[in-house]
Amino acid sequence: MPELDQHPPLRSKITGGLAALACAACCALPLLIAAGILAGGTAALLQQTLLAIAAGLVVLALGMWWWDSRRATAAAQTTTSKHAAGSGCTDGNCAC
Numbered sequence: 001m002p003e004l005d006q007h008p009p010l011r012s013k014i015t016g017g018l019a020a021l022a023c024a025a026c027c028a029l030p031l032l033i034a035a036g037i038l039a040g041g042t043a044a045l046l047q048q049t050l051l052a053i054a055a056g057l058v059v060l061a062l063g064m065w066w067w068d069s070r071r072a073t074a075a076a077q078t079t080t081s082k083h084a085a086g087s088g089c090t091d092g093n094c095a096c
Contacts, residue, residue, distance in 0.1 A: 008065040015064065019057035026050040 008016070029047050032038045038046070 006069070008061070009068045012061045012065040012068070015057050015061035019054045019061060022050050022054035022057065026054065 026047055029038065029043045029050075033040060033043050
């Protein structure tokens with residue numbers, strides 16, 4: 001039976017990285033307010049937006065990982081069933 005790859009696909013890693021970047025930007029907002037770069041109201045709106053973006057990206061990354069895992073499992077099962085069918089084994093009766 002072929003071995004399944006349990007690592008997330010590259011697109012999930014990139015999306016997860018963008019989610020982490022959005023979280024880091026959200027955490028940097030208090031520093032930007034203290035430095036006088038952002039006003040409180042703008043920062044509050046920006047914080048809510050960044051949190052929503054980060055949450056959406058996390059859900060998207062996990063969904064892509066799940067979808068890729070599901071496709072890989074289906075492909076492995078198809079390969080295994082084709083191999084078993086080609087060996088002459090059906091319904092438990094094996095004849096080579």
